Each structure stands twice: as structure tokens, then as C-alpha cells.
Amino acid sequence: MKKNVLSLMVAATLLTARLTAQVGINTANPQGVFSVDGAKDNPATGTPTATQQLNDFSVTPAGNVGIGNVAPAARLDIVGDTFGIKKSQGSGSWDNFWINLSDSQAPAIIASGADAGLQFKVGVNTTGTYGNGQTLTTVATMTPAGNVGIGVAAPTDRLDVNGKVRVRTISPVTDNTTVNPVYTDTNGVLVKTSAGETFGSVVSNQSASIASGATGTLISGLPNRGIYKAVIIVGDGCAHTTIGEFRVICNAFNGYFGIRGVTGLLSSSDTKAPSFTETNKATTGVTWPGNILCQDGGDSTALDYTLTMPNASTINITNNGNVPRSYRIILTKYN
Known part of the structure; x- marks a missing residue:
């Protein structure tokens, strides 16, 4: 009986040690509670360099997940140039959504295969998960033709607004400056009198x-x-x-x-x-x-x-x- 109790105590101690230990894959120097060194290029001790971290995956005790980053500061902290989501494995250059940060001066958000446009929807109640049971309203749409709709699911003009428009700040013109009026056609599209006329300026x-x-x-x-x-x-x-x-x-x-x-x-x-x-x-x-x-x-x-x-x-x-x-x-x- 004493031998069985002793065996259970040793097993519990070893299990506790394993549960509280850091786990590393391809590395003997894990940086979080769970670390993967994809290229096996991390040092045996110390913190990997920024270049070495680019192929790493790490989870911190706080539950933050880092990709290309061994010290994530947010729930999901990714370091890299391109991040994407595909609809399926069969998707090629279409039906995917991705972020391209390769140009630091002009980062891009790209929706490939969005023939009907990229839509932004907002729910107005607290039921459901990921839209299930939500009442979703399309507040904005951007089409491949470059049209932007606000309150419009299929904008037909460069800016297509369904509703009132409020401009909070308008810069006044300086003295002796010509300003031209605009009008609306029967569809509510803003127009000038004609390309060659300045009537009403x-x-x-x-x-x-x-x-x-x-x-x-x-x-x-x-x-x-x-x-x-x-x-x-x-x-x-x-x-x-x-x-x-x-x-x-x-x-x-x-x-x-x-x-x-x-x-x-x-x-x-x-x-x-x-x-x-x-x-x-x-x-x-x-x-x-x-x-x-x-x-x-x-x-x-x-x-x-x-x-x-x-x-x-x-x-x-x-x-x-x-x-x-x-x-x-x-x-x-x-x-």
C-alpha cells in the first residue's frame, strides 16, 4: 500500500512538472509556454533575432499568439508582409482576402474575386455568433470599378450615397475667387451645367x-x-x-x-x-x-x-x- 502511494505521488509530481514546463518544437529554447521554430535557426539561449523570429510561432502565458514574433503584445500579433484568408484550398488568386504591407508607404487591403464588391456590414443586436441571428446592415460597399456606396449595396457612381449628407467643415474661398455651383439630375447625381460652361459661377x-x-x-x-x-x-x-x-x-x-x-x-x-x-x-x-x-x-x-x-x-x-x-x-x- 505504501509503495502504491509513493508511486502515485511521484507520478503526480512528474505530471505537474510537465504541465507547467515550456514546450518547444524544433528548439530547446522556447520563448513562451509553447514555441515552434520553423527553420530551427533560433539560438540555444537568449532571444532570437528579428530575422530568426520570422519563422516562429509562440504562445505566451497570457494567451497571446505571435506569428513571426516571440513576444506578442496582442491576442494575435503577426509580423510579416502578407497575411491572407482563403475560402478553400482550391482557391487561387481569387476568393481570398489579404493584407499586403510590403510597401510601408502604401499598405493595401485586397479582396480578390469580389465581383460584387467588398461590403462592410454592422449588426444591430446582441444575439448570435459570427452573424448568426444578427440583423446585419450593409453600411458601405466598394466595387472593383472603384465605386463606393454608403447605404448602397451596388453603387453605380464613384460615390453613391443613400441618405442625407452632412459636411461639418467647409473652407471659405479667398476674395476674388471663382466658385462654380453644382446641380442634381433626376437621379440625384451631382452635375455641372456642362463641361464647357461656367454659368452660375x-x-x-x-x-x-x-x-x-x-x-x-x-x-x-x-x-x-x-x-x-x-x-x-x-x-x-x-x-x-x-x-x-x-x-x-x-x-x-x-x-x-x-x-x-x-x-x-x-x-x-x-x-x-x-x-x-x-x-x-x-x-x-x-x-x-x-x-x-x-x-x-x-x-x-x-x-x-x-x-x-x-x-x-x-x-x-x-x-x-x-x-x-x-x-x-x-x-x-x-x-
Whole structure:
């Protein structure tokens, strides 16, 4: 009986020793609780070099698994250039998903054989495992044609969005910069009027304050052969605001450029409209008969001005009022 007890105690001790020992395959120097040295190139002692580790497989006491890495810092820590998943052993260059890190400046995620596109799906409940029982929503799709769909399983355009689009930040353009509007066709696709047209483009510039009787450049650098609707806005310290509308042709050929007043509005007067004096094809004087005095020192002439075009690309303004004023011009292009 004593002999049997002694034998059991020895067996238990040996079993415990084996269970708590590190296990190494192709190496007498295991780096974790389980280590495989695929090329049998690890040193007898110490830590293998980075090159030697590339053919190693290691499991740490924490349960982390390393491939090409004997000290994995995550549940699965892989070192290498290419990592892939095949649907089956018969798969060749199709029906597989892989990551290529060979170019450190441009790593790639590749889905071969994804004829209908690579889809990203999200589940909305907590039932099931690996999608079983989950309600999955396709939130994005990328097709081999380069189309990206958001909320669309089969995008037909470079960016195909089903739903509202919100842009949180838009950079404003600098002064005297042309911006072109976009429209939507019957399918909701964004379009311009046509490839060769710039109808509806807007050019704006905020001028500096111009002293009484002085002349300054309101805008310059307008493209040759452009035809515009120009709106000029000027106000005073008493919230009186005027909007004058003009037509402008910018054609340098034979000096065929000009400006002409069309209509306008004075916010504080029943008279409303301005009076235009068309001195010549490139000069238009503007007076506001209904303007009244303002506490900023402006008299009835304080909002009056004259527009001149010294050349096809420039519009100057002369302040005909008795106090300094700031003017703003907005141009909408017709062609």
C-alpha cells in the first residue's frame, strides 16, 4: 500500500512538472509556454533575432499568439508582409482576402474575386455568433470599378450615397475667387451645367473702405469674354442698405467691354429704386433719391457712387457721398 502511494505521488509530481514546463518544437529554447521554430535557426539561449523570429510561432502565458514574433503584445500579433484568408484550398488568386504591407508607404487591403464588391456590414443586436441571428446592415460597399456606396449595396457612381449628407467643415474661398455651383439630375447625381460652361459661377470680393470723393478698385482679374450679373451692396451706420444690380461684359477685343445699371433697392425708402446715369459704355453713376440722413454723418448723397471699367478685367468705384463707405461686389457669371 505504501509503495502504491509513493508511486502515485511521484507520478503526480512528474505530471505537474510537465504541465507547467515550456514546450518547444524544433528548439530547446522556447520563448513562451509553447514555441515552434520553423527553420530551427533560433539560438540555444537568449532571444532570437528579428530575422530568426520570422519563422516562429509562440504562445505566451497570457494567451497571446505571435506569428513571426516571440513576444506578442496582442491576442494575435503577426509580423510579416502578407497575411491572407482563403475560402478553400482550391482557391487561387481569387476568393481570398489579404493584407499586403510590403510597401510601408502604401499598405493595401485586397479582396480578390469580389465581383460584387467588398461590403462592410454592422449588426444591430446582441444575439448570435459570427452573424448568426444578427440583423446585419450593409453600411458601405466598394466595387472593383472603384465605386463606393454608403447605404448602397451596388453603387453605380464613384460615390453613391443613400441618405442625407452632412459636411461639418467647409473652407471659405479667398476674395476674388471663382466658385462654380453644382446641380442634381433626376437621379440625384451631382452635375455641372456642362463641361464647357461656367454659368452660375460666382466671384466675390470685399473692398476696403473708400474715402469720400476717392476712387478704388472694386474687383480686378476678371476673365476675358465673361458676361456677368453684378450686385453691389453698400450701407451705413443706421442700417440703411442698398443693393444695385448691373450687367457687365468683359471682352477685351476692340474694347468691347461695358457696364450698365439695371435695378436696385434701398431698404429705408419708399422710393426704393436708384437713378442710373449712363455716361458711356464703361461708366455708370448711381444715386439713391430716397436716402435720408444718418447719425454716422452721412447726408442724402452718402450712398451714391460711380462705377467705371478702365479695362475689360477691372471695375472701379468712386465714392460720391460725403463720408467713407465700404462696398461689396458679387458677380454671377452668365457664360
